[in-house]
Amino acid sequence: MITANKIEKIVKTGVLHALYREDGGWYHHLKRFPGALFDYHGYVLFETKEDYDNNPSLIHRQDLNVKNGISSLPNYRKFVTEEIKQIESLKSTSKKIIISERKILNIIKSDLDSIEEENSNHFEGGTKKRMISYYERNQKLRAKAIKIHGTTCKVCQFNFKDNYGVHGEDYIEVHHLVPIHTLTKSTKVNPETDMIVVCSNCHRMIHRNKYQQLAIEELIKLRNDVINSV
Numbered sequence: 618m619i620t621a622n623k624i625e626k627i628v629k630t631g632v633l634h635a636l637y638r639e640d641g642g643w644y645h646h647l648k649r650f651p652g653a654l655f656d657y658h659g660y661v662l663f664e665t666k667e668d669y670d671n672n673p674s675l676i677h678r679q680d681l682n683v684k685n686g687i688s689s690l691p692n693y694r695k696f697v698t699e700e701i702k703q704i705e706s707l708k709s710t711s712k713k714i715i716i717s718e719r720k721i722l723n724i725i726k727s728d729l730d731s732i733e734e735e736n737s738n739h740f741e742g743g744t745k746k747r748m749i750s751y752y753e754r755n756q757k758l759r760a761k762a763i764k765i766h767g768t769t770c771k772v773c774q775f776n777f778k779d780n781y782g783v784h785g786e787d788y789i790e791v792h793h794l795v796p797i798h799t800l801t802k803s804t805k806v807n808p809e810t811d812m813i814v815v816c817s818n819c820h821r822m823i824h825r826n827k828y829q830q831l832a833i834e835e836l837i838k839l840r841n842d843v844i845n846s847v
């Protein structure tokens with residue numbers, strides 16, 4: 618984004634207060650002097666408050682209105698080529714940042730959605746009663762799965778107790794090998810064959826694509842490929 622402060626850093630007029638409006642027509646009031654009003658192509662300096670207050674082209678209202686814009690004032694100075702280049706680049710870098718932030722936000726949202734999917738224990742169109750009974754059943758299945766598979770990640774061998782001491786003891790995440798939204802009421806889940814234990818990192822990576830979770834073997838392969846390439 619172009620701001621008066623950023624332009625001042627480029628042009629270095631040495632003013633105490635600077636304001637920017639792309640079209641040069643309306644500004645807030647300058648409060649300290651010397652001051653400068655910038656538009657997209659140049660600027661006007663006011664050495665003192667008197668210069669500013671007595672300029673016939675400035676209409677002091679709640680905001681400042683400059684008749685025909687600051688470029689119509691006799692002491693308007695155009696930016697030189699080098700300054701224009703730098704100001705242009707302010708515009709384009711700000712655009713890049715906005716796009717990438719938006720992209721990251723979308724990624725974060727989709728990552729959260731995909732992990733929610735498994736933790737929310739809901740079935741499409743399920744009744745509340747059915748959801749509760751599934752939730753209870755699911756907790757028991759999860760406990761059984763941990764008893765069977767242990768607390769060490771099946772993908773990367775991470776163990777929470779080994780890394781965080783007593784605080785991490787017995788913590789591991791349980792992953793459904795069959796995507797949970799494909800289960801029906803009558804599907805019997807076998808914790809030995811249908812569930813697996815993974816650390817939080819690997820679990821997130823499995824679900825990173827909301828619409829297609831990775832198979833354990835696929836994630837192990839991705840990891841091995843990286844390890845072997847280093």
Ligand SMILES: [Zn+2]
Pocket residue numbers: 770771772773774775815816817818819820
């Ligand atoms: Zn892991």
Ligand SMILES: [Zn+2]
Pocket residue numbers: 735791792793820823824
């Ligand atoms: Zn999972």
